[in-house]
Amino acid sequence: MTAARPQASGGRRPGFGAVQALLGLVLAALCVAPFAIVLVVSFGQVVEGASWRWALSLENYLRFFVGLEWPASTSFLYLQKLWWTLVYAGLAAVIAVAFAFPFTWLTTRQSRRIQTVWLVFLLSSLSLSEVFVVMGWDVLLSNRSGLPMVFRETGLTDWLQSVGWFDTLRDWGMATPRNVRFKTSVFATVLTMSYLVFPYAVILLYPALSRLDPAMLEAARTMGARPFTVIRTVVLPAARLPLTGAALLLFVYLLGAYVVVSVFADPARQTLTITIYESVRGATLNAPFGAAQAVILLLTAGGFLLASLRLSRLAEAKA
Amino acid sequence: MTSRLATPSLARSGALRVSRRSILKGAAGLAAVSALGAPALAQSRSLKIGSYGGYFENSFKEHVYPKFTEATGIAVESVTQPNSSDWLVTMQNAAQSGTVPADLSLYARDTMIRASRIGGLLAPLQPAAMPKAEGLDPKFLYTADSGLVGVGAMSWFTSMVVNPNVVEAPASWAEFWDPSTYEASLGISKLYNSHFLDIAAATFFDGEATMMSRDGIVAVVEKVAELKGNVGLWWSAESQMEQAMKNEDVIGGIYYHDVAGIMAAEGFPIASIFPKEGNPQDYGSWCLAEGSEKAEEAAAFIDFSSDPATQALMSRMIGTAPLLPQSATDLTDEEFAAVSGTPAITPAYEAYLDMGEFIKETWEKMLAAA
Numbered sequence: 186m187t188a189a190r191p192q193a194s195g196g197r198r199p200g201f202g203a204v205q206a207l208l209g210l211v212l213a214a215l216c217v218a219p220f221a222i223v224l225v226v227s228f229g230q231v232v233e234g235a236s237w238r239w240a241l242s243l244e245n246y247l248r249f250f251v252g253l254e255w256p257a258s259t260s261f262l263y264l265q266k267l268w269w270t271l272v273y274a275g276l277a278a279v280i281a282v283a284f285a286f287p288f289t290w291l292t293t294r295q296s297r298r299i300q301t302v303w304l305v306f307l308l309s310s311l312s313l314s315e316v317f318v319v320m321g322w323d324v325l326l327s328n329r330s331g332l333p334m335v336f337r338e339t340g341l342t343d344w345l346q347s348v349g350w351f352d353t354l355r356d357w358g359m360a361t362p363r364n365v366r367f368k369t370s371v372f373a374t375v376l377t378m379s380y381l382v383f384p385y386a387v388i389l390l391y392p393a394l395s396r397l398d399p400a401m402l403e404a405a406r407t408m409g410a411r412p413f414t415v416i417r418t419v420v421l422p423a424a425r426l427p428l429t430g431a432a433l434l435l436f437v438y439l440l441g442a443y444v445v446v447s448v449f450a451d452p453a454r455q456t457l458t459i460t461i462y463e464s465v466r467g468a469t470l471n472a473p474f475g476a477a478q479a480v481i482l483l484l485t486a487g488g489f490l491l492a493s494l495r496l497s498r499l500a501e502a503k504a
Numbered sequence: 505m506t507s508r509l510a511t512p513s514l515a516r517s518g519a520l521r522v523s524r525r526s527i528l529k530g531a532a533g534l535a536a537v538s539a540l541g542a543p544a545l546a547q548s549r550s551l552k553i554g555s556y557g558g559y560f561e562n563s564f565k566e567h568v569y570p571k572f573t574e575a576t577g578i579a580v581e582s583v584t585q586p587n588s589s590d591w592l593v594t595m596q597n598a599a600q601s602g603t604v605p606a607d608l609s610l611y612a613r614d615t616m617i618r619a620s621r622i623g624g625l626l627a628p629l630q631p632a633a634m635p636k637a638e639g640l641d642p643k644f645l646y647t648a649d650s651g652l653v654g655v656g657a658m659s660w661f662t663s664m665v666v667n668p669n670v671v672e673a674p675a676s677w678a679e680f681w682d683p684s685t686y687e688a689s690l691g692i693s694k695l696y697n698s699h700f701l702d703i704a705a706a707t708f709f710d711g712e713a714t715m716m717s718r719d720g721i722v723a724v725v726e727k728v729a730e731l732k733g734n735v736g737l738w739w740s741a742e743s744q745m746e747q748a749m750k751n752e753d754v755i756g757g758i759y760y761h762d763v764a765g766i767m768a769a770e771g772f773p774i775a776s777i778f779p780k781e782g783n784p785q786d787y788g789s790w791c792l793a794e795g796s797e798k799a800e801e802a803a804a805f806i807d808f809s810s811d812p813a814t815q816a817l818m819s820r821m822i823g824t825a826p827l828l829p830q831s832a833t834d835l836t837d838e839e840f841a842a843v844s845g846t847p848a849i850t851p852a853y854e855a856y857l858d859m860g861e862f863i864k865e866t867w868e869k870m871l872a873a874a
Contacts (some may be wrong), residue, residue, distance in 0.1 A: 233860060235621045236596070253865045262865070262872050327751035361688045361736065363670075366753065369737060452694050452738045452871035460868075470589060470618075471861070 220483075227480050229473035237473050245477035263460065263478065267485065270456040273371075273446065274439035277378030282432045284379070285386030290420060292387075293395040304391070307384040315381060315444045322377045323448060326367040333364050373449040378442055382435045389434065393427035394420070426497070433493050437486050457482050550579040551801040554591065554606035557584035560822065567821040572808050578801050588615040588788070595625055599794060607796040608805060610657055610788045613646070613853050614697070619791070620648040627792045628653055633803035636810040640827045643850070644787055654789035655806050658815070658824035661761035661845065662699050663783040668775040670755045676779050677707040680756065686734040691745045691757030694738035696867035697856050699784035699849070700758060704728050706781045706849045715852035721863055729870045738871065749774050762823035765842050782847035787827065819843045 230240040252260025292303050325331045336342045342364050345351040354360040359370065367373055397420065405415045421428075443458045450456070457478050464475030553569070555561045561584055569580040583606040585591040592615050598605050611619065619625045628651035631637065637645065637655045644656025664680075666673060671685060680686055692700055705714045705724045714720035736754045739745040742763070748754045750772050761783065764776035790809065792802045808814055815826040816833040825844035826833055833840075856863060 231861070233858065235618055252869075253861060260865070260869055262869055265872055323747065324751070327747075327753050329750075329752045331751075355687065358688055358733075361755075362684065363689075366688060366736060368753070447740055448744060452868075453873065466590065470593070 223476045223479055226473055227476035229476070231471045231473055236470060240473075245474045246481070248474060249477055249481055263457070266455060266457045266460055267481070269450070269454050270440055270458070270482065271485070273374055273378055273442070273450075273456060274436045276375045277382065277439050278432045278435035280375065280379040281382045281386045281435055282390070282428060285383055285390055285431070286424070286428065289387050289390040289394050290416065293391070293397075300395075304388075307387050310384050311388075315442065318381050319377060319444045319448050322373065322380070323368070326373055328364060328366065332367055336365050368449050369451040370449070371454060374445055374454075377445045377449055378439055381442070381445065382439060385435060385438070386431050389431035390424070390427055393424055397423055429493070429497065433490065437490065440482060440486050548579060549577065549801055550581060551608065551798050551805060552581045552583050552604075552606045553805065554583040554585040554609040556587055556610060563822040567817060568809075568814065571814070571817070572805060575808060576804050578804060580805075583609075585610060588612040591615075592619055592625075595619070595793065596622070599625055602795070604793045604796050607793055607798040608790050608802050609793065611654065611791050612786070612788055613654075613851075614856055616646060616654045616789050616791055617648075617853070617857055620646075620650070620653050625794055626650075626653045627794045627796060627799065629655065629792055629806065630799065630803055633800065634807040634810065636807045639812065639832065640810055641829075644789070644827045646789060654791045655810065656827040657788045657790045657809055658818050658822070659785055659787035659827055660824055660843075661783045661785050661848070662693075662758055663761040663764065663845070664756070664777045664779055665749065665759045665764050665774050666756035666777065667749065667752060667754075667773045669773045670752075673775060673777050674756075674779055677703055677781050680734060681731055683734055686756065688734065688736040689755045690731070690735045691737040691739050691748050691754035691759070692731070692735050693745075693758055694740045694871065696864045697851075697860075698758070699786065699851050700728065701725070701863070701867070702784050702849050702851045703758070703781070705852070712850055712852045712855075715855040718859065718862060721855070721859065721866060725866050725870045728867075729873070732870075761825075761845070762843055766823070778845040778847075782849045783845065784851055785825070785848035786851060 225239075227245055228239075228241050228243070229237050230242050230244070231237040247255065249263045250261075252258065252262055254260065292300055295303075326333070328334065333342075336345075342351070345354065345365070351360055351365075354365060355362075360366055401419055401423075402415055405419050406412075410418065441458055442456070443462065446456045447459055461475045461478045461482070464471045464478065553564075555564050561582060565582050569582065573579055585606075588609075588611045591609060592611075594605060595609065616626070626648075628648075631652050634655065640656055644659070645652060646654035664674065664677065674680065680690060701715065701721075701724050702712070704727045705711050705720075708727050709720065709724060714724060735757075737744065737748050737757070739748065739757075742760070745754075745757065745759050746763070746767065749757075749759070749767070752773070759774075759776070761776045764774050767774050768776070790802075790806050792799060796802065810827075812826075812828060812833045815828060816835050816839075818824050819826050819833070819835055819842075820839060823843055826835065826840075830837075830840045830844075
């Protein structure tokens with residue numbers, strides 16, 4: 186991608202520079218300044234039982250990697266939170282894209298009218314906030330009115346108990362002495378996260394899949410390829426870039442998921458967003474440590490974006 | 505499940521009623537200032553009082569402030585506090601710019617001590633101007649180096665709750681540790697300072713004294729770790745636990761005594777129980793802002809609030825526990841039981857302040873261990 190860029194020439198209209206400078210200032214105020222503040226705060230020091238003060242200390246970063254009591258003892262508590270942040274976001278992004286791909290593909294094969302209906306429906310579902318989505322799934326998975334109720338009422342629970350699988354579920358933490366349970370669990374968290382970003386995945390894939398040249402597919406079909414083979418050998422490779430792009434975007438978006446995790450993940454499997462919030466606003470009022478965690482999360486997200494950019498360049502170079 | 509979910513850790517660790525009752529307030533309303541009644545004339549006496557927004561503030565505006573104005577002629581302007589620890593940040597910023605958002609504010613005990621340690625935020629109160637405060641249990645008066653800075657406003661209990669349709673009322677907290685009944689079935693607050701540590705300390709150790717040393721804290725946290733298999737929900741927002749009890753996702757745990765009573769009255773399967781070790785009692789204090797010119801009016805309000813009649817009024821109308829014995833008030837046994845009980849477990853406030861980060865990380869490590 187080294188195409189020659191248009192040279193910045195001196196032939197601009199006067200006033201253009203001023204507008205550009207103004208835009209730059211707005212950008213700086215809205216994006217750079219808050220980040221700079223977070224970065225500066227992250228070097229601050231907390232005063233136990235009071236507030237915190239400005240400082241130039243690395244102890245918050247040290248605590249993130251080895252815990253508060255280091256070197257007396259080492260704890261990977263916050264690395265573990267970072268790990269779960271990545272696991273949830275990664276799994277949910279991949280699952281959402283995996284389901285969105287066939288869905289979008291089939292949608293683009295429909296008539297214009299049906300496509301419009303689906304897209305409008307999906308776009309409107311985007312207006313549901315994380316809170317509503319979580320609330321919905323909370324009810325769907327709850328013991329009295331959700332899936333466990335279905336298990337109990339249909340006799341599935343009794344059957345599980347009679348064949349002895351119920352005890353296995355209890356060992357896995359997926360059952361109480363009385364019935365099966367689905368939350369809090371990794372399952373509920375990933376399910377809800379995938380659901381949350383599914384419309385985004387469709388909307389991200391739609392332009393690429395709908396622009397796919399029908400002639401290519403017809404050519405493949407006339408040469409004897411079955412529909413599944415066409416998808417595998419023609420559609421998938423052509424949509425490779427939008428697919429990875431969509432997964433990546435959703436992954437980064439999901440790194441910041443908060444409500445889902447706070448409701449559906451048990452504390453042993455919660456993410457950095459939760460501890461950041463608790464540090465800044467919780468009872469310890471430790472804004473510097475919260476800021477340090479935020480900086481690390483941001484750098485991690487940036488690192489993943491950069492790495493994938495490298496990979497796609499590499500793939501392009503090979504092709 | 506409300507917008508409160510976005511700010512769950514604001515639960516009562518430092519906040520009384522950021523509960524389901526404050527649904528409409530959400531996380532906003534930090535600066536929402538609502539005047540009460542007719543606009544006060546310039547020469548008339550007035551006072552700005554902060555309280556936790558939502559149901560709580562509304563109850564104050566409806567039941568308490570009008571009685572005060574009637575008795576003293578001092579008009580009250582109600583100021584919305586999101587909770588106490590966020591409010592501390594607001595007051596700090598205000599102090600730097602030389603403004604006073606509220607003359608009197610409500611603080612949880614730890615936030616109040618924190619504020620007095622930060623300095624320049626809380627003005628000393630004049631005990632002579634509020635004789636009725638003497639009648640309160642002395643543990644609800646907080647004296648710092650600068651003098652008396654906080655007088656108790658009201659208190660509340662975090663109590664043991666169970667689903668009475670599924671289990672019998674336990675006689676001791678220790679029964680929660682039994683997996684044959686409670687495996688993956690309890691709802692316990694996830695916050696380290698939500699007093700579950702105080703419960704474990706009172707049940708299995710020497711209570712507050714055990715919490716005063718690091719070894720003691722580690723021992724208590726290890727005891728809680730043994731309960732982990734029985735916890736089905738580590739809740740962070742009050743509404744989560746409310747839903748979990750209603751949906752029967754959990755059959756017991758800890759919750760707020762007063763709200764549990766309201767839920768039971770609405771027909772939900774929940775019973776609030778005082779086991780033999782008791783339940784933790786927490787309280788909020790009135791504190792005067794440094795720089796306020798209304799010290800006299802503030803003293804009048806604190807005196808009014810400490811009056812047994814006002815304490816009883818708050819118990820009836822807002823569901824808070826009085827800060828004096830039942831015998832000092834005209835509350836009936838039934839009314840008293842709805843808001844209070846015995847014995848009370850006193851939280852290890854000093855430990856939470858002086859070893860806050862240590863307790864938090866020990867607790868979080870326990871939670872994070874698989």
